[in-house]
Amino acid sequence: MVKVNLTTNLILLFLKILKKLRLIDKFNFYVKKYHNGKSYALPIDSGLGLSSYIIKEDWLDQLIFLFKTSEIDNSFVDVGVNTGQTLLRLKSVNKDFEYLGFEPNSSCVHYVKKLVKMNNFTNCTVFCTALSNKVDILSLGKSTISDQSASVVSELRPNYFSESDDILSFDYDSFFRDKKIDLVKIDVEGAELEVISGMKYSIMDWKPIIICEVLDAYSLDALNFTQVRANKLCELLEELDYKIIHLETNKVNDLIVRFTKVDEFIINLWSNNSYYLNDYIFCPSECIDLVVSKLNFVL
Numbered sequence: 001m002v003k004v005n006l007t008t009n010l011i012l013l014f015l016k017i018l019k020k021l022r023l024i025d026k027f028n029f030y031v032k033k034y035h036n037g038k039s040y041a042l043p044i045d046s047g048l049g050l051s052s053y054i055i056k057e058d059w060l061d062q063l064i065f066l067f068k069t070s071e072i073d074n075s076f077v078d079v080g081v082n083t084g085q086t087l088l089r090l091k092s093v094n095k096d097f098e099y100l101g102f103e104p105n106s107s108c109v110h111y112v113k114k115l116v117k118m119n120n121f122t123n124c125t126v127f128c129t130a131l132s133n134k135v136d137i138l139s140l141g142k143s144t145i146s147d148q149s150a151s152v153v154s155e156l157r158p159n160y161f162s163e164s165d166d167i168l169s170f171d172y173d174s175f176f177r178d179k180k181i182d183l184v185k186i187d188v189e190g191a192e193l194e195v196i197s198g199m200k201y202s203i204m205d206w207k208p209i210i211i212c213e214v215l216d217a218y219s220l221d222a223l224n225f226t227q228v229r230a231n232k233l234c235e236l237l238e239e240l241d242y243k244i245i246h247l248e249t250n251k252v253n254d255l256i257v258r259f260t261k262v263d264e265f266i267i268n269l270w271s272n273n274s275y276y277l278n279d280y281i282f283c284p285s286e287c288i289d290l291v292v293s294k295l296n297f298v299l
Helices: 007-019 058-068 085-093 106-118 192-198 200-206 222-241 272-276 285-298
Strands: 001-004 028-035 036-044 075-081 098-102 124-127 130-132 136-142 163-171 183-186 209-213 242-250 256-262 280-286
Touching: 007 085, 028 085, 036 085, 036 106, 058 085, 058 183, 058 209, 075 085, 085 098, 085 106, 085 242, 106 124, 130 192, 163 192, 183 192, 192 200, 192 209, 192 222, 222 242, 242 285, 256 285, 280 285
Parallel strands: 001 028, 075 098, 075 183, 098 124, 130 163, 183 209
Antiparallel strands: 028 036, 136 163, 209 280, 242 256, 242 280
């Protein structure tokens, strides 16, 4: 694989030109990626890797900084790996964190394993599967090879995706209940209810901080469906004795500007503002004051 050694702006221009000419999937090379002051080799493989190259320090980096500890046996569960954007963030903050990722898109998993090997990341395991509440075969709707909006919940965006893949799912508790968890990130485009249901006993045992996206409804037809699922998720969190903190991020730099403790999810019709209003922290009731104090530290 050839290295491209250009400045950041020239690399972006180069990648945009290749994409516009529909040539990006014809080339395999790697570029340098800087994040949180660390340098990484980032493969651009048949078009995969572009979304990882353009990430910048944002609210998720803030949270990883806030909730990391000095212990070397910390563990991070990443549900919805995509092309390793969160993995890069995590390793730039705490290289000793053990990383356990789940991603149903086989193309993305192949790419992330290449990313891990190229950068000699240790304590990294990625499974090519979806997390759910049972062992099953699901349909993953998507429109591009590494579609970040890909979802196993077809009712979330009816008739939205151009293709689908049959994928395997299983529940986390059946295989990993004995594994210590400190932080969990869930970005699964509407399937967070099944993910948390399938790891409820692990959550009860280890009481991790959970960073989770809960999306607004993409259409009026899906509004009631999305709200009902959000209500069920709220009931599940109450059963687990977890509190909900709603985050609001800045449209300019995507950093946290406000947070609010809430008792329910209010699902709205999707708008551009949803990009900055659909992220949450779920934390055990017993540590809500500590989490709030940490969040106040960054504001």
